[in-house]
Amino acid sequence: MPADDETCATLIGRIANGDRASLGELFSSEAGRLLAVARRILRRTDLAEEAVQEAFVSVWKRASSYDRAKGGARVWLTTIVRNRAINMLRDGARLDFVDHAELEAFGDRSGDAEAAYAALPDKEALKHCLEQLEPARRRSILLAYVVGFTHGEIAAELKAPVGTVKAWIRRGTIALQECLS
Numbered sequence: 001m002p003a004d005d006e007t008c009a010t011l012i013g014r015i016a017n018g019d020r021a022s023l024g025e026l027f028s029s030e031a032g033r034l035l036a037v038a039r040r041i042l043r044r045t046d047l048a049e050e051a052v053q054e055a056f057v058s059v060w061k062r063a064s065s066y067d068r069a070k071g072g073a074r075v076w077l078t079t080i081v082r083n084r085a086i087n088m089l090r091d092g093a094r095l096d097f098v099d100h101a102e103l104e105a106f107g108d109r110s111g112d113a114e115a116a117y118a119a120l121p122d123k124e125a126l127k128h129c130l131e132q133l134e135p136a137r138r139r140s141i142l143l144a145y146v147v148g149f150t151h152g153e154i155a156a157e158l159k160a161p162v163g164t165v166k167a168w169i170r171r172g173t174i175a176l177q178e179c180l181s
Contacts, residue, residue, distance in 0.1 A: 005072040005073050005074050005180075006073075007029070008026065008029070008030065008072075008073035008074050008077065009066075009068055009072070009073035011023075011025055011026040011029075011073075012026070012059070012063050012066045012073050012076075013063075013066075015059060015060060015063040016063035016064040016066070023056065023059070023060055026056075026059070026077075027056055030074070030077055031052055031056075033078075034052050034055065034077060034078065034081045035048055035049065035052050037078055037081050037082060037085070037145075037146075038051040038052055038081050038082075038084075038085045040112055040116070040146055040147060040148065041082065041085040041086060041089065041147065041148030042085050042088060042089065042148075047085075047088055048085070050088070051081055051084045051085040051088055052081055054084050055077070055080045055081040055084050058080055058084070059077065059080065071177050072177070072180060072181070075177070078145070082145060082148060085148060086148050086150070089148065112146060112147050113139065113142035113143050113146045113147050114139075114142070116142065116146045117130060117138070117142055117146075125179075125180055126176075126180065128179075129175075129176050129179035129180055130142075130176070132175065132179060133172050133175060133176070134168075136158060136160070136168055137168040137169075137171065137172035137175075138172065139158060140154050140158060140165050140168040140169050140172065141168075141169055141172045141173065141176070143157060143158075144169055151165050151166050151169070154169075
């Protein structure tokens with residue numbers, strides 16, 4: 001069962017002090033959610049599992065760098081997994097190349113962002129906070145964090161300048177942090 005943000009922050013604090021049991025507890029509570037994030041980005045379970053494993057190794061090594069004042073613990077974990085998954089995509093060495101017909105079978109990845117948003121329970125605080133954002137900001141954040149699009153890919157999808165997309169994501173993320181805290 002996923003832990004709340006306060007519990008995650010407490011576990012990360014214990015991990016920073018070298019508590020291996022807390023790392024196991026954090027993994028048990030958050031790995032499933034983080035695996036889903038990585039899987040949406042990488043589209044392969046084996047690579048998603050690798051990204052999550054590497055993220056938890058990173059958490060073990062860098063737990064002391066977590067700062068509650070900069071954001072929630074679950075957001076910090078998600079960002080680590082997201083960045084690792086995107087780096088794996090950019091690396092490309094582990095990815096298999098597929099032919100055009102197989103590629104079309106993957107469908108429209110940008111639709112995954114809206115599907116994930118729609119799947120959030122109405123009582124979920126994140127959904128409430130996302131609803132407060134302007135549609136373009138919400139869409140850019142969903143494309144970045146759910147699908148794993150780069151700023152350039154989001155700009156192309158939304159037909160907006162890259163600088164504007166970066167500003168939407170930055171301001172939207174700040175607004176979400178304020179709303180969720």
